[in-house]
């Protein structure tokens with residue numbers, strides 16, 4: 001069996017218990033070395049074999065998996081955050097399907113929720129936004145035209161922008177046009193949950209300058225929207241005057 005495992009955003013204790021157990025039992029671990037903390041590998045058996053996928057092709061990764069399975073070994077493919085978001089797991093799973101090799105996918109804590117926790121905010125506030133958009137700006141990998149950042153920003157929803165901080169000026173320009181204002185709050189969280197985590201908070205007007213001052217050029221989440229500061233309504237769920245399945249109104 002191949003197990004795709006989400007390693008979480010950085011802090012090794014943010015992997016799931018299931019993920020940690022799989023690492024402890026693994027004979028082979030193929031990890032995404034550019035973003036997965038090496039500390040995770042300390043939980044593996046001494047004889048476990050490690051492969052850093054950063055320097056491998058898709059075909060080489062599949063070869064290692066297939067070879068391991070032939071020998072009856074347990075293989076873990078360790079992805080950063082949650083494997084289902086910008087994890088490039090679909091192309092691996094499709095080849096495994098073709099080869100009739102079974103696999104499982106264990107979710108992880110994505111960096112977008114880790115970053116929101118780092119700034120101690122909530123993406124979904126009543127009367128502010130009930131929608132979270134996960135996206136990226138186009139770079140060497142394109143983004144479908146109707147998902148352009150400017151267009152998405154025009155919804156005014158809460159946004160978590162991956163893989164884009166190296167283009168902060170472009171991101172800000174598109175957001176300004178989409179939101180139609182410059183005072184929208186925005187936070188850039190570098191390496192959320194790692195020891196060298198950095199948080200920069202500002203508005204569309206000044207964030208570019210602040211991010212450059214901190215020298216942040218990679219591994220950051222850009223969180224944007226009015227959920228970061230300003231007013232909101234109380235939730236109905238905990239409102240004394242509101243009855244729901246588990247609680248009767250008290251007044």
Ligand code: SAH
Pocket residue numbers: 009010035079080081082083084085086087109110111112114115161162163164189190191192193194218219220221
């Ligand atoms: N599957 C991962 C995302 C992989 S794409 C997840 O669920 O988080 C890589 C991008 O994720 C980076 O460019 C950055 O935007 C973001 N990222 C990953 N780890 C991060 C962290 N600890 N803090 C902030 N952003 C992070």
